[in-house]
Amino acid sequence: xxxxxxxxxxxxxxxxxxxxxxxxxxxxxxxxxxxxxxxxxxxxxxxxxxxxxxxxxxxxxxxxxxxxxxxxxxxxxxxxxxxxxxxxxxxxxxxxxxxxxxxxxxxxxxxxxxxxxxxxxxxxxxxxxxxxxxxxxxxxxxxxxxxxxxxxxxxxxxxxxxxxxxxxxxxxxxxxxxxxxxxxxxxxxxxxxxxxxxxxxxxxxxxxxxxxxxxxxxxxxxxxxxxxxxxxxxxxxxxxxxxxxxxxxxxxxxxxxxxxxxxx
Amino acid sequence: xxxxxxxxxxxxxxxxxxxxxxxxxxxxxxxxxxxxxxxxxxxxxxxxxxxxxxxxxxxxxxxxxxxxxxxxxxxxxxxxxxxxxxxxxxxxxxxxxxxxxxxxxxxxxxxxxxxxxxxxxxxxxxxxxxxxxxxxxxxxxxxxxxxxxxxxxxxxxxxxxxxxxxxxxxxxxxxxxxxxxxxxxxxxxxxxxxxxxxxxxxxxxxxxxxxxxxxxxxxxxxxxxxxxxxxxxxxxxxxxxxxxxxxxxxxxxxxxxxxxxxxxxxxxxxxxxxxxxxxxxx
Numbered sequence: 001x002x003x004x005x006x007x008x009x010x011x012x013x014x015x016x017x018x019x020x021x022x023x024x025x026x027x028x029x030x031x032x033x034x035x036x037x038x039x040x041x042x043x044x045x046x047x048x049x050x051x052x053x054x055x056x057x058x059x060x061x062x063x064x065x066x067x068x069x070x071x072x073x074x075x076x077x078x079x080x081x082x083x084x085x086x087x088x089x090x091x092x093x094x095x096x097x098x099x100x101x102x103x104x105x106x107x108x109x110x111x112x113x114x115x116x117x118x119x120x121x122x123x124x125x126x127x128x129x130x131x132x133x134x135x136x137x138x139x140x141x142x143x144x145x146x147x148x149x150x151x152x153x154x155x156x157x158x159x160x161x162x163x164x165x166x167x168x169x170x171x172x173x174x175x176x177x178x179x180x181x182x183x184x185x186x187x188x189x190x191x192x193x194x195x196x197x198x199x200x201x202x203x204x205x206x207x208x209x210x211x212x213x214x215x216x217x218x219x220x221x222x223x224x225x226x227x228x229x230x231x232x233x234x235x236x237x238x239x240x241x242x243x244x245x246x247x248x249x250x251x252x253x254x255x256x257x258x259x260x261x262x263x264x
Numbered sequence: 265x266x267x268x269x270x271x272x273x274x275x276x277x278x279x280x281x282x283x284x285x286x287x288x289x290x291x292x293x294x295x296x297x298x299x300x301x302x303x304x305x306x307x308x309x310x311x312x313x314x315x316x317x318x319x320x321x322x323x324x325x326x327x328x329x330x331x332x333x334x335x336x337x338x339x340x341x342x343x344x345x346x347x348x349x350x351x352x353x354x355x356x357x358x359x360x361x362x363x364x365x366x367x368x369x370x371x372x373x374x375x376x377x378x379x380x381x382x383x384x385x386x387x388x389x390x391x392x393x394x395x396x397x398x399x400x401x402x403x404x405x406x407x408x409x410x411x412x413x414x415x416x417x418x419x420x421x422x423x424x425x426x427x428x429x430x431x432x433x434x435x436x437x438x439x440x441x442x443x444x445x446x447x448x449x450x451x452x453x454x455x456x457x458x459x460x461x462x463x464x465x466x467x468x469x470x471x472x473x474x475x476x477x478x479x480x481x482x483x484x485x486x487x488x489x490x491x492x493x494x495x496x497x498x499x500x501x502x503x504x505x506x507x508x509x510x511x512x513x514x515x516x517x518x519x520x521x522x523x524x525x526x527x528x529x530x531x532x533x534x535x536x537x538x539x540x541x542x543x544x545x546x
Binding site: 053054055072073074075077078079081083085087088089098099101102103130132146147150156 | 441443444446447448449450451452453454457461462465540542545
């Protein structure tokens with residue numbers, strides 16, 4: 001269980017006015033749930049992820065993972081970045097095995113586990129390739145496999161499919177849903193796409209900028225259906241999906257209305 | 265929740281959507297090689313014709329045949345206290361010693377300067393100060409301090425190779441993308457693992473670029489220093505020959521230096537292809 005309590009992140013700005021990137025956010029991420037944070041640029045969703053990953057210190061509040069406070073990056077939180085961060089000098093297999101290598105797992109064992117993960121993401125035939133010979137979508141799959149290799153407690157995904165074309169993106173969403181169904185990982189997923197949030201989230205938190213905070217949260221379970229059937233069409237034409245999409249859209253476009261409670 | 269217990273079904277493997285890779289085709293480089301060889305042949309032919317028809321006095325432009333003959337004479341009997349091999353080895357020995365210092369002191373110090381604010385603050389000022397000076401300007405000072413022997417020349421050359429290598433290593437460390445470091449940390453890398461598995465290989469392209477610059481700086485400083493103050497070496501041989509207007513020997517010396525420079529450049533290119541075939545990708 002990941003617990004975020006009153007977390008704030010403040011940056012000093014050049015004009016002396018502090019920027020409240022994250023303002024008293026409280027959120028729980030339970031095992032086997034996918035929490036999707038959705039919002040416009042600057043709403044603090046990436047700041048939230050970076051704080052959980054340990055890349056950014058909190059100005060106030062606490063984040064704990066299974067009772068242990070987060071103070072630095074660590075192998076118990078796997079991160080998938082928007083821009084892939086694979087090592088160009090290592091093969092796809094060695095990239096996936098990197099975290100296991102850091103833990104001192106023997107070469108044979110880490111290669112075996114990495115091959116298994118590459119199968120999971122459908123890249124078994126590409127193990128020996130250098131990452132720069134792969135397409136953007138394939139590299140993100142390697143990134144997911146790499147983050148899963150050390151069996152982290154939580155997967156943090158920062159707009160991982162944001163740079164992909166829409167067809168590849170759909171395939172990747174399907175892949176993530178199936179990986180989630182098979183591994184039962186708790187996942188925090190950041191996106192600015194409302195459809196993606198609804199398709200993948202078991203909980204959707206809507207964030208708004210200046211100061212960055214959570215303005216609403218919804219529960220959804222379209223992802224279970226999606227993981228089972230792999231077809232996005234019927235999900236997106238579900239009346240409940242359309243209704244939620246409209247509601248979230250108004251929240252993002254009129255955060256003031258949300259704060260005064262007229263949309264609740 | 266563990267990974268071992270799962271995956272009865274796997275995601276369908278990707279096979280078709282390979283991105284075309286944008287590597288320059290090999291034929292492009294062989295095409296320019298042909299053109300370059302023709303240019304070289306034309307230059308030699310022009311030289312031959314100029315000497316043959318006496319367009320210039322042999323004092324200024326010896327014929328290719330004379331240079332070739334002189335090459336054999338200098339190689340066998342020697343010129344200015346040593347054979348051609350002696351002079352070449354003397355020059356190569358100096359530049360090898362200087363590159364050794366540049367590599368074994370410059371790379372570690374540069375890496376430390378990239379990693380630590382204090383070390384960077386302390387060392388960048390003296391290096392910046394002397395690196396701005398033309399090496400020959402402080403050669404007289406080195407001769408006063410260290411004498412006319414090998415030490416002053418090797419120190420001079422080491423100073424000229426050390427700075428570019430050191431700066432390159434520092435820049436290499438500073439240029440590592442922060443996302444790559446964050447990714448390694450979130451995979452559980454220790455500080456030492458972060459250095460050996462991420463920072464050092466990421467800095468390698470910059471270090472090799474620095475090495476190329478150092479070889480260029482070292483070679484020009486070497487010959488200049490030998491012209492001024494030496495009793496051996498290719499620069500010394502050229503200067504001695506010039507004093508007796510032995511233009512053909514000057515040509516022999518210049519051709520050897522050109523061949524050495526070309527060999528260094530090709531060697532570095534080979535090293536880059538071996539060590540960092542991924543440079544500029546991803």
